[in-house]
Amino acid sequence: MPRSLIVHESFLARVAARDFPRGAAPAPGLSPAEAVALLRAQCLSRALDRTSRAMQKAGQGFYTIGSSGHEGMAAVAHALRPSDMAFLHYRDAAFQIARAAQVPGQSIAWDMLLSFAASSEDPISGGRHKVLGSRALMIPPQTSTIASHLPKAVGAAYSIGLAKRRPPEHRALPEDAIIACSFGDASANHSTAQGAFNTAAWTAYQSIPLPLLFICEDNGIGISTKTPKGWIAASFAQRPGLRYFSADGLDLYAAYAVAKEAADWVRHRRKPAFLHLRTIRLYGHAGADLPTTYLPREEVEAEEAQDPLLHSVRLLDAAGALTPDAALAIYTETLERVERISAEAVTRPRLQTARDVMAAIIPPKRPCAPTNGPTPEARADVFGSDMKQMDDPQPMSRIINWAITDLMLEHGEIVMMGEDVGRKGGVYGVTQKVQSRFGPDRVIDTLLDEQSILGLAIGMAHNGFIPMPEIQFLAYLHNAEDQLRGEAATLPFFSNGQFSNPMVLRIAGLGYQKGFGGHFHNDNSVAVLRDIPGVILACPSTGAEAAMMLRECVRLAREEQRVVVFLEPIALYPMRDLLAEKDGGWMTRYPAPDRRIGLGEVGVQGAGHDLAIVTYGNGHYLSRQAEGDLRAAGIDLRIIDLRWLSPLPEAAMLAAVEGCAAVLVVDECRRSGGPAEGIMALLHEAGHRAVRVTSEDSFIATGPAYAASMPSRDSIIAAARALVQA
Template sequence: MSRHLDLQARRLQARGEAFYTIGSAGHEGNAAVALALRHTDPAFLHYRDAAFFIQRARMVPGQDPLRDLLLSFAACAEDPISGGRHKVLGSRVLNVPPQTSTIASHLPKAMGTAHSLALTKRLGVAGQWPHDGVVLCSFGDASFNHSTAQGALNAAAWSAYQGLPMPLVWLCEDNGIGISTPTPAGWIAASMTSRPGVHYLACDGLDLLDTWRAAREAVHIARTRRRPVFLHMRCVRLFGHAGSDAQQAYLSPARIQADEARDPLLITAGLLRRHGVLSRDAIAQRYHDLREQVARRAEEAIGRPRLTSAEQVMASIVPPPRPSRIAPWQGTVDVTPDTLARHLNRALERLMGRYPHLVMAGEDIGRKGGVYGVTQKLQARFGAHRVIDTLLDEQSILGLGIGMAQNGLVPILEIQFLAYLHNAEDQLRGEAATLSFFSSGQYTNPMVVRIAGLGYQKGFGGHFHNDNAIAVLRDIPGLLVACPSNGADAVGLLQEAVRLADEEQRVVVVIEPIALYHTRDLFAEGDGAWCFTDPGPEHRLAVGELGQWGTGRDLAIVTYGNGVYLSRQAAERLQAEGIALRIVDLRWLTAIDHDAVHAAVADCARVLIVDECRRSGSPSEELVTGLVERGLDGRQVMRLTAEDSFIPLGRAATVTLPAAEDIVVRARELLGR
């Protein structure tokens, strides 16, 4: 069935009726791996695993994998997993979360899911998968070399080496070539046979009996010893990488012919005859009957409805809601004015107490309490299993969170600096934010990502620790980004972010301005004007809810983060010059309520947008567009942004960024003074 699906996909593509031809031909031996697992074991599948998917479907009554896969090939709206948005191997019933293009990006979340199986049991939380489950994650020999794969393999081994449960089977389907680049003979085995913390097994994927033997052993070790197993399955790639790949351009006719002679269907036919299961004629009859069945049902599938509108396509970007799991607050609130960092610490402590399924993870957040002390003493109170000190690998940190979130937990992850996110941002863009979209909301990975970022940090850094590039976050569909300017707002935004993750299953990023973590004073040393009181455990700032200081109508300053602090300093001088102004704090940098922004500034003579991010790709571009679209005269609006530059070290660290003096000068210019 898998083979005929591959062939039929090419025929349909030639007719313009199918859109995906990366097939499973030569890898069908993974059906034996499916048989070695329970259908309740989560499986993160390689795109060549149609036979695995079909075999698992046979283990659950009422499944029709042929129909489901043909609807997926044809991008039909009735495709039960993606709703026609992509060809994926996935099923909620079969516990196969969809993977869209598995170039190793699914390995970190598989590792996270494996870790979560024991963690949910320890926390007494009902996860999506049984506590005694095993996670299967399959990938190719070319993907094995990707840094994401190596990071995930290392993180799983690093955890298992320390005795942490990691019931995980890595299935490497080694066909010896990545599109046209050969994998060095023996490379995979040499890389994995002596890896600490990982048990290595090998099998011949062309021989179903050998694969079945090795797969059963791998699953037994992972399930009983709760440790990762690397199952190295040798196989062959037939028909090229995809339908568009003419492999005769880089493989000799002799090599192609030799590969075809290793066809697992031929070898399996030999096994069936040798063991007296089926005769030659019975095998041929079955092959031809299936071909006709696949062709007939393909014609039925391509006649089913397809997506026709933007609304249909976008319907699953935002996940469906679910019941809240928050416990009532029973403590007291310290009303002493304090800094942003201290308020975040107290809010995190409250949240961890109220949500038993909340787990924190990040580098140095436990014993050290974070680089800036934001998570101090939380590990001592809640334990190392809930406040997790991770290894230094942002891809693994985010993957850990994605995997835990898919199993019913709500992770709060910390990325130490915004600049450190960029080597791992695909875990947010290509994995976390797309799961609901490509599963029609059936699978979700809600979480909160805290990132220390932006500029103005004194005495430390350069551009690795002062980074004002947030465009990469703002253009991810469905991702929410918040940025507090003070301690009270930090509490409201963080508490709303956790509510959004818990109840609305959203992925939320909170960018915390490093320079404001411990800032106490606003105008003069010792004035304490940037310390605020804790607004309490029920205070939440909804997406798009603006903050405002002042009511003046001469000038409205629209800003966020450090810009609010600088604008308050500038406002003192501007007011002394007789300028009546107001400051509008965005708080949320995505899903901006442009109607609310327009209403907040519409009665002002002029609008100055102060944006600490770079001129290109910054929120100010969207803000100007939103205001002009709503009727504001473009001559009334001016931007003050950072330069399109990296941030240097030393005394020059702020020269490319807006300053309070710049705000004063630009405001005078805008008002014609």
């Protein structure tokens, strides 16, 4: 017999027999009406779990990770306000149901059953996944997250204080809001979670406002791996900067009382707290999971004997709020109602085509107040003596610095964050003076944790800011790439465009640094960025185009709510010369603040018909070095600077190579997984004769061999001549 049926029949029999588990008397705080409402939420959560299994068995439901045993989260929801943004654990149906009761006009059972049925009418994901979430309830959707939502909860909590001082145009959270973030005891061990706990405590330790309530739902097991008894309390009860609260989630009254105390403490102190909530896990991990295959039957049955609904019926009876018979009637009526609703939900339409599925990858555009750029007076005040140098050619690093400054002058919601971006001015000096120009709350020196840097950005974007986080080196991104893949990029997809977290992530990357850093400071792999749906990857090669592309990136984030990665070639930051020492051939003048390079717009140098070189970044620089030799050899060529690596500017690139006898793709990334793979496929599909010059599938060495594995001026010349002669 399935465990879900065993628990159900046990509940019916024990309530009828008044055979309740032992427990404390009801704590004060809940009125009879409130207690009954919470019991209804718990019963609905349980009914949905049972129905999800029936739907799956009938081939009409597609998700069976349930919330049974975690129904105490209804009390936590009641202790919070519906304007308190909540990032929820996937076992928190009771929380969402209880919150729905706080907001008029909700049809929570219908909505959640549409989600179970993967119907395109599901109001949160549009049928893309069974997720908890609701715009009206201020619950951004999470999938089966393993703590990856904790860093952005920290960022969202930080944003509330900053928004009070510097209100962004699209602020979503009230000044007195707090952030709730729930997770399981097993997830608390994840490095992502530990980074979030540390960042929250590190921030609070410095008396920086951070109104965040962590909620650990401790059911003692992660699928089959037990949490050592007492581990969560031992780990968090004395953690500096994090106030610890503990409650029994099986006791509706006690859970509410402690959750209310914790929420009030966070709301009034503006500091983070940790609510340790005892729960149990009923039915196993999911529908296909049989807990008795890895747990002793006696242990499973002992857990089932502590069914939270049995505790709730006992407590309401003791409080005089509801008789057991009336509670039993609510339970059975709820089961019957959910069964009736599910019969209709499974008939509703589902997604059918790739186009339908992909419709929510790119978020909708949003209206933004018009801006006219920074005023001359403001620019003169901020730039000071730098204004005199803007008419002279400059290297890329300085031009990016000026572009950032102009953008921050124009858009008060832009906030930078990263290791060393402020007082030090960035590891390469690109952000020098920016913190002194705009203050430490708009240029934030973070702790050394890439997951927390990106989480801060994602969370702040939830509250209307345009974050501009910096990752010092491309190789460092791999410590935190799931924050882009699993959180930032998926949010519009799983919310059907109702939630977004736009940002412009700056990363110093690629190779060709002479004698410094090896593979950890020179990384020429962008595959992880190019294969995330919806993420834009930009890569400039000159200072002027860097400024104009960065402005477009900010526009894309601000107006189109996009997640953009701006990859800055480290070796080109200081580059001044092109062909000879002190020729100044790679420096450019700073373009006027209103000039932009649009998404998908490529650069074209020359108009030759023998050969087109398609490249980007350092490859563009090297190709320009090779250009004179190729022309001297009688090769009439053009050089196409892609600029945009994801999505590839397919139409513009094909138009740019039109009429050329051959195409050479110069890709400084690795042969396997580099942009050249997609470029070559596109060119061959369009009928072009093309070859490629790429880096080897190798890490980058330190010292004299720093460029040995990558394209060079000579290798480009050799490949171009061979291609044309062939």
